[in-house]
Amino acid sequence: MSVFFSVIIPTYNRWSHLQYTITSVLEQSCQDFEIIVVDDGSTDDSLVNLHRTYDKNPKIRIVSQENKERGAARNHGLRMARGKYALFLDSDDRMLPDHLSVLFTKINELHEPDFIASKFQFIRENKISYPEICLLTEGYYDYQLFLNGNPLACNICVRKDNPDLKFFEEDRKYAIKEDWMFHLQNLRHHKLYLVDKITLQMNDHDDRSMRVDNTVIIQRTKLAEEWIVRNVELTETDKAVLRAHINYFIAIHSYIDGQYKQALHFLFKAVKVAGWKKKYIVLLGKCIVGNKFIQKLKKILP
Numbered sequence: 608m609s610v611f612f613s614v615i616i617p618t619y620n621r622w623s624h625l626q627y628t629i630t631s632v633l634e635q636s637c638q639d640f641e642i643i644v645v646d647d648g649s650t651d652d653s654l655v656n657l658h659r660t661y662d663k664n665p666k667i668r669i670v671s672q673e674n675k676e677r678g679a680a681r682n683h684g685l686r687m688a689r690g691k692y693a694l695f696l697d698s699d700d701r702m703l704p705d706h707l708s709v710l711f712t713k714i715n716e717l718h719e720p721d722f723i724a725s726k727f728q729f730i731r732e733n734k735i736s737y738p739e740i741c742l743l744t745e746g747y748y749d750y751q752l753f754l755n756g757n758p759l760a761c762n763i764c765v766r767k768d769n770p771d772l773k774f775f776e777e778d779r780k781y782a783i784k785e786d787w788m789f790h791l792q793n794l795r796h797h798k799l800y801l802v803d804k805i806t807l808q809m810n811d812h813d814d815r816s817m818r819v820d821n822t823v824i825i826q827r828t829k830l831a832e833e834w835i836v837r838n839v840e841l842t843e844t845d846k847a848v849l850r851a852h853i854n855y856f857i858a859i860h861s862y863i864d865g866q867y868k869q870a871l872h873f874l875f876k877a878v879k880v881a882g883w884k885k886k887y888i889v890l891l892g893k894c895i896v897g898n899k900f901i902q903k904l905k906k907i908l909p
Contacts, residue, residue: 608665612640612707613690613767617680618698619646622653624810626660631701633666637708642667643684644698648674678775678785681761685774691719694764695786699810706806710764713802721769722799724762727807737805745803750794750839754848756856757787762807763799771797776834783824784831791839821860828856851881858890867894 614632618625625644632642644667646654654671661667672683677697685693692714696702709725717723726743729736740758752758763786765772773792776785790799832853836846854877861870871894878887 608641608689610639610641610690611692611711612637612764613684613688613693614640614642614696615645615681615684615688615693616642616696616698617645617647617677617684618649618653619674619677619680620649620651620653621698622649622651622656624699625653625657628696628698628701629661629667631703632696633664634704635702635707636705637711639711640666640707641689643687644669645680645684646671647676647680648672675777676779676782676785678779678781679777682774682777685767688767691767692723692764693767695761697761697809701808701810703806703808705804709802709804709806713800714764717800719766720800721766721772721797722793723764723802724759724799725802725804725806727760727762727809728805729809729811731811736811740801741805743801743803745801747798747800748794749798750791751845751848752799753787753790753794754845755852757790759786759790760809761786761789763790765793769797781827781831781834784827788831788834788838791835795839821864824860825857828853847880851877854880855887855890862890862894865897867897870894 616625616628616632629642629644632640644657644661646657646669648671654669657669661669668687670683670687672680681695684695692710694710706725710723714720714723726741727738728741729738738758743758771793773789775789781788832849835841835849841849854873858870858873858877861867861873870890874887874890874894881887
């Protein structure tokens with residue numbers, strides 16, 4: 608069966624979210640797609656429920672593997688994909704009804720770019736918020752956008768027959784950072800087209816992968832930095848930008864954990880590389896007064 612889009616959804620113990628994610632794809636205004644759900648060794652009833660609910664749906668293929676983390680699950684789905692374009696959707700996020708149609712129109716308008724993405728919004732306890740990517744203008748971006756972190760999550764659509772396409776890192780020690788690494792490696796010699804339309808909704812719930820223990824996030828961020836320097840061709844200026852981001856990122860998560868001395872240590876390392884920036888000054892102030900005081904202040908102020 609030939610289709611235009613292959614929507615790849617890795618999942619692990621997420622049945623309570625997954626059915627809503629799949630429904631959001633099935634209800635797309637553009638119906639030229641297949642869905643590949645890759646169960647990454649779930650230990651709950653996800654796989655049983657998947658087969659019971661979707662086995663008769665011709666648009667959905669369900670595969671399972673032993674638990675290897677999202678990078679391996681995404682690669683599994685990518686190898687199986689029949690579509691001209693493959694895109695990735697986490698099992699707790701949702702497409703807005705026009706996501707695929709917006710991408711389809713723009714892909715044809717641009718004569719089939721290698722990488723394309725749209726903007727997204729967060730939803731948490733029925734409240735909508737907007738990430739910084741929503742401030743960017745429409746157009747092409749390269750790897751330099753990602754030297755200061757990953758503004759896209761894994762919201763990217765890739766041309767399947769691109770001979771230069773690099774797959775996701777599968778080593779689980781990089782889990783939660785593999786999509787950032789994927790973007791940097793693939794966009795070093797290619798460009799991503801960003802569409803100025805919000806067509807996805809990210810579910811910012813407490814079990815979301817980026818809400819895991821801050822110590823783990825810091826450790827994996829350091830490992831990701833080492834991997835990026837080894838695997839992505841960077842100039843010395845690029846490395847300085849990356850290093851400043853890493854130190855600031857670690858400072859933020861140290862602050863969240865109440866490790867103010869550690870936060871200041873990494874903050875000043877960022878300043879040493881990049882000089883004082885407004886966000887550095889804000890974090891310095893927060894470290895001085897402490898997170899508990901900030902939270903109390905938020906409750907007092909309207």
